[in-house]
Amino acid sequence: MTEFLLELLDKGGYLGIFLLMMAENVFPPIPSEVIMGGAGLLVARGEMTFWAVWVVATLGTVAGNLFWYWIGVRWSEEQLKAIIDRWGRWLTFEWDEFTKARNIFRKYGDGIVFALRFSPILRTIVSLPAGLAQMKLWRFCLFTFLGSGIWNAVLIFGGQAAAPLVERFEKLAGYGVVAIVLAGVVFYIYRVVTWKPVKAHEADDKA
Numbered sequence: 001m002t003e004f005l006l007e008l009l010d011k012g013g014y015l016g017i018f019l020l021m022m023a024e025n026v027f028p029p030i031p032s033e034v035i036m037g038g039a040g041l042l043v044a045r046g047e048m049t050f051w052a053v054w055v056v057a058t059l060g061t062v063a064g065n066l067f068w069y070w071i072g073v074r075w076s077e078e079q080l081k082a083i084i085d086r087w088g089r090w091l092t093f094e095w096d097e098f099t100k101a102r103n104i105f106r107k108y109g110d111g112i113v114f115a116l117r118f119s120p121i122l123r124t125i126v127s128l129p130a131g132l133a134q135m136k137l138w139r140f141c142l143f144t145f146l147g148s149g150i151w152n153a154v155l156i157f158g159g160q161a162a163a164p165l166v167e168r169f170e171k172l173a174g175y176g177v178v179a180i181v182l183a184g185v186v187f188y189i190y191r192v193v194t195w196k197p198v199k200a201h202e203a204d205d206k207a
Contacts, residue, residue, distance in 0.1 A: 009038045014052055018060040021152075025064025025124055027091070032061075036152055040159015050160075054153055061148040062141055065127045069140055072131020080128065092191035093125060102129035110135045110143065117147025 009016065017039055024032045036057060042048040075083070084093050101122050105112055110133070116126045130140050 009035070009042060010047055014048070014056045017053060018056040018063075021057045021060030022064040025061055026067050032152075033155060036155030037159040037162070040156040040161075041163050043156060044160040044163035050156060053156055054149065057152045057156075058145055058149045061152065062144050065124065065144050065148075066141070068124060068127035069131040069135075069137075072128040073134065074131075077132060080132075089192055089195040092195065094195060097122070097125055098128060101125040102132070105129040105133065110139055113140060114143040114147040117144065117151055123147075 012020070017035065020035050021032065024035065036053075039048060039053045039057065043050050043053055071080070071083075080098070081095065084091075084095050084098060088094060101116070104116070104122070105126060106129070108115075110130060113126055113130055113135070116122045127140075127144075
């Protein structure tokens, strides 16, 4: 499994990493840890360079978050409620998670876009209230790039550091990759099953 992942990343090249990281931020179940960890292994093998991986991965993250920022800019909160009510189950967005990100954004200002890059759930959702608040595009891109850049660097370094162990315990490493992917799938299924539409949340608030 490890070699299959590495071969896939190697064949996709830097463009493939960019597209995967962009998709990971548009469709949350795709695990960035696996993508960046695998890229780190390729860096350790000398098949890719750290800075090239870091730049394309971070730009891909910014591009994926720009998708949600753009939706926030274009749509009103009422329109977002309708969208989350219809598609939130499959995107694993819940209305109360959006309102939480919105309230945090309002309380701490647009600098919170940087801090929430390290939150597994809110790092994508915060792009919506940032767009709704008409946060300046250059500030959104800057804070997203800086926060994502730190996170991606940690993951790449982690993949590099784990390279000797992966080479030594390749079979176990393959099981580890499978376990991470399966955990992501299980978590996604759990989120789909336990998701509540907007109207259900509003009914709970009134109860």
